[in-house]
Amino acid sequence: MKKVLVDLTIREVEQLNATCVLLLMTAESPLPAVLPGQFAELRIDGTPTVMLRRPISIHSFSPEKNEIGFLVQLVGDGTRWLGNLKAGDKVNTLLPLGNGFTLPTDKNANLLLVGGGVGSAPLYYLAEELKRGGYNFTLLIGARSAKDLYRRDAYEALGRVEYTTEDGTLGQKGYVTNHTVLGEKFTQIYTCGPKPMMLSVAKYARENNVPCEVSLENKMACGLGACLCCVEDTKEGHKCVCTDGPVFSIDELKW
Amino acid sequence: MVKTDVKIGGLNLKNPVLTASGTFGYGIEFADFVDLNKLGGFIVKGTTLNHREGNPYPRSAETPMGMLNAVGLQNKGVDYFASNIYPQLKDFDTNVIVNVSGACIEDYVACAEKVAALDKIPAIELNISCPNVKQGGMAFGVQAASAAEVVSAVRKAYPKTLIVKLSPNVTDITEIARAVEGAGADSVSLINTLLGMAIDSEKRRPLLSTITGGMSGPAVKPIALRMVWQVAKAVKIPVVGIGGITTGSDAVEFLLAGASAIEVGTANFMNPAVTGEIVDYIEDYLVRHKMNSIDELIGALEV
Known part of the structure; x- marks a missing residue:
């Protein structure tokens, strides 16, 4: 592009x-x-x-x-x-x-989007596109407290949204990986948020054999794949988060 | 039409604007922003005989008007370059220069020989000044005798234009410059990054995985300018000026100090279109100052 x-x-x-x-x-x-x-x-x-x-x-x-x-x-x-x-x-x-999320080819896919705090930002545009494409998806957003969740009306206007908060002020109390919605059967997961959260989501995805894409964040300089500063240590060696990512399949990562 | 072309050894540059290795990838990453053919040339990422994974993350830290990096010469090796990258670069109407690095003299020589075999690469920049790898060149570049030894070995194996990139992390850079000139270098480029460090005071940890790293960006420009001025007076071969060049007027300052060409580095991260803008600025500068040729500008500092 x-x-x-x-x-x-x-x-x-x-x-x-x-x-x-x-x-x-x-x-x-x-x-x-x-x-x-x-x-x-x-x-x-x-x-x-x-x-x-x-x-x-x-x-x-x-x-x-x-x-x-x-x-x-x-x-x-x-x-x-x-x-x-x-x-x-x-x-x-x-x-x-960067590369962006891989949109599903199967219109019957059941998708789960898991966001944590401000890290859920890119999932909004993903959800907009999924809605436009007529896909079936659930947004699961976690935060410390209800006051840390933003634009709830906008997210809820796009489709089904579930929440967890650590203090129980909104949705289910606890972490996203404890939410009961994870008992449902999903065919693809997309996640973005704090690394510990994404690691837990990746673990859930592996255990349940669901393909999972994560959006990484780190310190960048050029954004064009030239300076090689923003590397993630993947199974195939150091890769630039700015051009090989920021979205990676968990199968590529050493997670 | 003003004359902007300069000569570095056997190399003819249509203008003095080059890019600093490690800040411009393989050029093509910047093709959406700069007409690469408009540049005097570009110097591609540091290349070694064998594949190198580089240092662990974090490899960079922003500092006031500058940055530290500790990439550690991540590259897939010279054979990969020759078979996968070179075919994409060979048809550009500009000079593509390969920055060659190594851990021992034999590696430098072997890598330079492989690059010599590539028809459309008219020059190498020998990196004897990388501060980010344990045996990464800087060990060679901080002593006149070892600098001369590696340059003289590569000189025997490499027939085209040989530019040697110098480290500023030395007591007297003119001594090293004279040593590599004596060993057969066609040109010296300077400065590579300054060894620096940054600390996260809250976490009480270094910001780089390697603790220390190479500092670049506008903050280093006065040091680089001073060293270029000193070296230009000390050697007869052309000097390529590097260090914090961010604007066209920065580039002109280096030319005035005696550089025959310049490399733009960290500024590519701030503005990916900057190299093309600097080419235009220099041409405009010559017209404004009623100069017919860039030769009137090089070393024209009035003191």
């Missing part, structure tokens, strides 16, 4: 909770096609401690509105700069990057 370097203009900034914002952006010309699970590298301007672009997963994408959404967790100087942007501001962006 052809990658572009484009100045995106912020249409809307929505503060979702204390540490998370949704940035909806557009471009003067039509945005390139984007696959669920791909990401972008956003340039951070005017912040002396930040030189490198920040890799951010694509949360939503609408060719009709020519709009792309990024869900940004405010963790450091770079993401805080993004969080302070206002409508009309511009962000130089490199996209689309």
Whole structure:
């Protein structure tokens, strides 16, 4: 897929909770096609401690509105700069990057999407595409507490959503891997979230013989497979998360 | 039309803009952003005789206006390069240069011989300065005698243009530059990364798996510029300037300091289109300053 370097203009900034914002952006010309699970590298301007672009997963994408959404967790100087942007501001962006999730070929597939906290961001666009394709899917989202879950109405508008919270403030109390929905029969799992959660999901998938794709995250520089900084140690040696991933089948990983 | 071409040994560059090894992959990763044929050339990823997995993750850490890396020369080896990558590169209308690294003199020589057999590769850049592998070249590059020894062995085996990439992690870089010039190098390129370190104070752990790594980016530019200026005065062979070049005016500064060509490195991560922009800037600079040829710019620093 052809990658572009484009100045995106912020249409809307929505503060979702204390540490998370949704940035909806557009471009003067039509945005390139984007696959669920791909990401972008956003340039951070005017912040002396930040030189490198920040890799951010694509949360939503609408060719009709020519709009792309990024869900940004405010963790450091770079993401805080993004969080302070206002409508009309511009962000130089490199996209689309990475491989994306593999969509099922079987229309009767029963799919499970497991997200943890802000890590569930790319699953929203995946769910949008699955809904558009008429697939049967369940979203299972886990968080520490109900207040850490964002855009619940938007997720619920796409289909069936189940929740777990560690403090029991929403859905079933505990971790995603303890949820009773896992007693159902699924044919494919997609997951993104904190690594311990993804490891547990991968274990469940192996034990139940269900194919599973995970979206990894690590420190990146170029985003283009050139610098070889963002490697994951796979069964076939070091692979770049930015170009060989960020989505990997668990069969490729040493998990 | 201003004259922007420069000569490095037997190598003719249409302009002085090259890319630094390890920051530009095999060039093709950047083809969506830069017309590769517009560049003076590009220097591909450090290549060794045998496959190398490189160092464990984490391999990079951002630092103020710079970064550390400890990739450790991950590559699939020169034979893989020759059969799988070279066919994709050989038809570009620019100079594709291979950065050659090794753990011992025999490996450097064997790797250089294999690259010499590739018709469309007119030059190698000999990496005697990688700080990220235990026997990774830097051991050769920090002593004049060992630097001369490896260069002289490769010189005998490699008939085309031989550029030697120098380490800044030395007491006197001009001494090493003169030693490799004496051993038959056609050119020296400098600087490779500066040995550095970063710590996560909360976790009380180093940020790199290897503890120390190579520092690059805009923060190193003043050091690189000073070393290029010193080396350009100390040797007769052309100097290729590297270190924190991020804008066209950075590139012009290195040319003024005496570099005949420059390599753009870490800036490719900040702006993948930057190399093409630097080519345009230099041409525009020559016009603005009423120079007919880039030769009027090289070493033209007024002191």
